[in-house]
Amino acid sequence: MAVEIITREDLMAFKAELLSDLRNLLADRTTAQKKWLRSGEVRKMLQISPGTLQNYRINGTLRYSKFGSTIYYSLDEIERLLDNGMDRSS
Numbered sequence: 001m002a003v004e005i006i007t008r009e010d011l012m013a014f015k016a017e018l019l020s021d022l023r024n025l026l027a028d029r030t031t032a033q034k035k036w037l038r039s040g041e042v043r044k045m046l047q048i049s050p051g052t053l054q055n056y057r058i059n060g061t062l063r064y065s066k067f068g069s070t071i072y073y074s075l076d077e078i079e080r081l082l083d084n085g086m087d088r089s090s
Contacts, residue, residue: 034075035074035075035076036065036072036073036074036075037072037073037074037075037078038070038071038072038073039053039071039073042062042073042078045078046078046082061081062077062078062081063077
């Protein structure tokens, strides 16, 4: 029977990898469950600038709701726009 020695460094590397995998899983799960997204999340998802997002609001390409000073976008609306082939290069 072969004996394998596990060092503290091995355990630390395993811990880091496990935490990274868990963060990725939780991030995917959180995004999928959200119904409303903030501007930063929408910009990251669509890979657009703040100015482009503002243009989408102004010309009616992307509907939004404003609560106080925070603007929210429906995830369903964003997915609909992506399915319809919204021009992301604007």
